[in-house]
Amino acid sequence: MTASPPAKxxxxxxxxxYLGLLLLAPVGxxxxxxxxxxxxxxxxxxxxxxxxxxIQLTLLMVAxxxxxxxxxxxxxxxxxxxxxxxxxxxxxxxxxxxxxISPIVVGLALFLLYGSDGWFGxxxxxxxxxxxxxxxxxxxxxIFVSLPFVVRETVPVLQEIGTEQEQAxxxxxxxxxxxxxxxxxxxxxxxxxxxxxLTTARVLGEFGAVTIVSGSISGETETxxxxxxxxxxxxxxxxxxxxxIVLALLAxxxxxxxxxxGRKAKASGGGTxxxxxxxxxxxxxKEGS
Amino acid sequence: xxxxxxxxxxxxxDFQALDDVSINVPDGSLTAxxxxxxxxxxxLLRAIAGLEELDGGRVxxxxxxxxxxxxxxxxxxxxxxxxxxFKHMTVFGNVAFGLKIRKWDKAKxxxxxxxLLRLVQLDGLAQRYPDQLSGGQRQxxxxxxxxxxxxxxxxxxxxxGALDAKVRKDLRTWLRRLHEEMHVTTIFVTHxxxxxxxxxxxxxxxxRGRVEQSGTADDLYEHPANEFVMSFVGEVNRLGEEFVRxxxxxxxxxxxxRTEQGLVQRIVALGFEIRVxxxxxxxxxxxxxxxxxxxxxxxxxxGQIAYLRPAQxxxxxxxSPTHADGASTPRGPRDEGDAEIPAAV
Numbered sequence: 001m002t003a004s005p006p007a008k009x010x011x012x013x014x015x016x017x018y019l020g021l022l023l024l025a026p027v028g029x030x031x032x033x034x035x036x037x038x039x040x041x042x043x044x045x046x047x048x049x050x051x052x053x054x055i056q057l058t059l060l061m062v063a064x065x066x067x068x069x070x071x072x073x074x075x076x077x078x079x080x081x082x083x084x085x086x087x088x089x090x091x092x093x094x095x096x097x098x099x100x101i102s103p104i105v106v107g108l109a110l111f112l113l114y115g116s117d118g119w120f121g122x123x124x125x126x127x128x129x130x131x132x133x134x135x136x137x138x139x140x141x142x143i144f145v146s147l148p149f150v151v152r153e154t155v156p157v158l159q160e161i162g163t164e165q166e167q168a169x170x171x172x173x174x175x176x177x178x179x180x181x182x183x184x185x186x187x188x189x190x191x192x193x194x195x196x197x198l199t200t201a202r203v204l205g206e207f208g209a210v211t212i213v214s215g216s217i218s219g220e221t222e223t224x225x226x227x228x229x230x231x232x233x234x235x236x237x238x239x240x241x242x243x244x245i246v247l248a249l250l251a252x253x254x255x256x257x258x259x260x261x262g263r264k265a266k267a268s269g270g271g272t273x274x275x276x277x278x279x280x281x282x283x284x285x286k287e288g289s
Numbered sequence: 290x291x292x293x294x295x296x297x298x299x300x301x302x303d304f305q306a307l308d309d310v311s312i313n314v315p316d317g318s319l320t321a322x323x324x325x326x327x328x329x330x331x332x333l334l335r336a337i338a339g340l341e342e343l344d345g346g347r348v349x350x351x352x353x354x355x356x357x358x359x360x361x362x363x364x365x366x367x368x369x370x371x372x373x374x375f376k377h378m379t380v381f382g383n384v385a386f387g388l389k390i391r392k393w394d395k396a397k398x399x400x401x402x403x404x405l406l407r408l409v410q411l412d413g414l415a416q417r418y419p420d421q422l423s424g425g426q427r428q429x430x431x432x433x434x435x436x437x438x439x440x441x442x443x444x445x446x447x448x449x450g451a452l453d454a455k456v457r458k459d460l461r462t463w464l465r466r467l468h469e470e471m472h473v474t475t476i477f478v479t480h481x482x483x484x485x486x487x488x489x490x491x492x493x494x495x496x497r498g499r500v501e502q503s504g505t506a507d508d509l510y511e512h513p514a515n516e517f518v519m520s521f522v523g524e525v526n527r528l529g530e531e532f533v534r535x536x537x538x539x540x541x542x543x544x545x546x547r548t549e550q551g552l553v554q555r556i557v558a559l560g561f562e563i564r565v566x567x568x569x570x571x572x573x574x575x576x577x578x579x580x581x582x583x584x585x586x587x588x589x590x591x592g593q594i595a596y597l598r599p600a601q602x603x604x605x606x607x608x609s610p611t612h613a614d615g616a617s618t619p620r621g622p623r624d625e626g627d628a629e630i631p632a633a634v
Contacts, residue, residue, distance in 0.1 A: 164373035167340050168431075170360040171367040172387035172438060182386075186377040 034241040042242035054227035065142040073150025107212025133215040141209035146202040150195030157191030290316035297346035308498035321489035329498040366435030370447040374419035381415040387438035405433040425456040445477035526575040531602040538577035548596035
C-alpha cells in the first residue's frame with residue numbers, strides 16, 4: 001500500500017501523538033516528578049526498611065511465579081499442540097480464565113479457599129502452614145493471574161514449526177527428551193521468551209489479587225505496587241513516585257535481559273520470528289513501499 | 290536382507306491409507322514407490338521409518354523384525370520433502386546431529402561431517418544456516434545428515450518435490466550416482482513416473498492403499514498388470530475396451546477397414562516430438578505421438594481429417610494383451626521416422 005506523503009506524515013503524527021499523550025506523558029511525568037529535586041530524595045525513599053522489603057518481596061514473587069509458569073506453559077503448549085485429545089479443548093478454555101476474571105475476584109476466590117472457613121484453610125492451619133496474609137497466598141495469586149502468557153505465546157510458534165524437525169531428530173537416533181532440548185526448545189525459544197517477559201511484567205505489577213490475600217502489612221506482606229498505593233494514599237508522594245520508578249526499572253531490566261539473551265541466541269543460530277524482538281526494536285518501522 | 294513389509298494396514302479415521310500392502314526391497318537396491326497422491330506411498334515409507342505405527346502387518350529390516358522398534362532405534366536415514374532442516378543449527382550442526390547423539394568424539398565428528406559435506410558438495414558452506422541455502426543445497430544437506438549415521442536403509446519422501454525442474458533433474462542424476470557409490474538400500478517416494486523410471490532399478494506402483502504392480506521400469510511399461518498401471522506408467526489412449534500408447538497410434542491419410550476417422554484438433558510441437566490431438570467421431574479424445582519427420586511427411590494441418598490405426602493395443606478384460614494384425618513386432622515411432630527420412634526429403 002502506498003500512501004501519499006501528506007497522508008503518510010499525517011498517520012505518523014497521529015500514531016506518535018496518541019502514544020505520546022496516552023503513554024509517554026504519564027510515564028514521563030513520573031520520571032520528572034521523581035527526579036525533580038535530584039537523586040537524593042528518591043534514593044532515600046527507596047532505602048527505608050519497608051521499601052527494601054517491598055522490593056525483595058516483589059522479586060520473590062517473580063522468582064517463584066515466573067519459572068513455574070514458564071515450565072507449566074511450555075509443557076501445556078506441547079500437550080495442546082502435539083497430543084490431540086478431547087480434553088484439550090477444556091484445558092484450552094480453562095487457561096484463558098485468568099484473562100477473563102478480574103484480579104480482585106481471583107483474590108476473593110483464594111480467600112474463600114484458604115480462609116479459616118475455606119476448603120483447604122482449616123487443614124493447612126492444623127498442619128501449621130499459614131497461607132493467607134503471608135507470602136504463599138501472594139505467590140498463588142501471582143501464579144494465577146500470570147498463568148496464560150507463556151502458553152498463549154508458545155502455542156502458535158509450536159504450530160508453526162510443525163513436527164518434521166522433531167521426526168527428523170528421532171530418525172537420527174534422538175530420544176524424546178533429547179529432541180525436546182536440542183530441537184523443540186531452541187525452535188520455540190522466542191515464543192517462550194516473549195511469554196516470560198509478559199509473565200514477569202504481570203507479576204511485577206499485580207495489585208488486585210495480591211491486595212486481598214496479603215492484607216498489605218507494611219514490611220511484611222507488601223509488594224512494590226502495594227507499597228506505592230499506600231504511599232500515595234498517605235500523601236507520601238516522594239515514595240510513591242520512587243516506587244513507581246523502581247517497578248518501571250525492574251520491567252525494563254527484564255526486557256533488556258531478554259533482548260540481550262535473544263541477540264546472543266540469534267548470533268549462534270537463525271531461528272523463527274523473534275516476536276520479542278519485534279516488540280523491542282523500534283527499527284522495525286519500515287518505509288511504506 | 291533388504292526391506293520386507295508384510296500385510297501392512299493403516300487407517301486414518303475413515304481413510305484406508307494402507308490396505309494389505311506387502312513389498313520386498315532387495316538389499317542394496319534403489320526402489321521407487323510410485324503413485325498418485327493419497328495412494329499410501331508416503332504412509333508406507335513412514336511406517337518403514339517408524340514414524341507411523343501400523344494397525345497390522347510387519348516391517349522387517351535386514352532380517353530383523355522392526356515392527357515394534359521406535360524410530361530412533363531403526364537406524365534409517367530419512368529425507369523429507371521440505372528438508373526438515375534444523376533451522377537454529379549451521380549446516381555443520383545439522384549433519385553432526387546424529388553423531389553427537391551417538392556421542393562420537395569431536396575430532397571424529399569433524400572428519401565425518403567434512404567427508405559428507407564434500408560428498409554432497411557443500412564443503413564451503415559448513416558455517417551457513419539453512420535459511421542461507423537454496424532449496425537444492427538444503428536437500429543435499431538433509432541427505433548428508435541422514436547418511437552421517439551410516440543408516441541401514443535410506444528413505445526419501447518426495448525428496449525433489451519442492452525443487453524446480455532443472456535442480457530436480459541434476460539431483461536425481463546425482464542421487465543415482467551416489468547410490469552406485471554407497472550401495473545402501475534406498476527407497477524413494479515420488480508421484481512423477483519419469484523421475485521413478487529415471488532413478489530407480491525397481492518400481493512399486495501404488496494406488497488407493499494397495500500395490501498394483503512392482504517390477505523394473507521396462508516390465509511395467511511393456512507388461513502392465515492392469516489399466517491403472519498402464520495409464521500411470523507412461524501415457525495412454527483409451528479406445529473402447531482397448532488401451533493404446535500414443536507412440537503406437539499410427540496416423541495415415543487413407544482409410545481402410547482397421548482405421549478410425551479422427552479430426553485433428555491441435556498440433557503441439559515439443560521439440561523433436563510432436564503431439565497431435567484428435568477427436569474421434571464418437572467424441573473420444575485421443576492423441577498420437579509423432580516425430581517431426583512423420584508430421585512433415587503427412588503434412589497434417591489442424592482442422593483436417595486423418596485416420597488412426599493402433600499398431601499395438603492392450604485390453605484388461607481377463608484376456609492377455611492383444612496385438613493388432615500386421616504389427617506383431619512393436620516398432621518404436623522413432624525407428625519408423627528415421628526410415629522415412631529419404632522419402633520425406
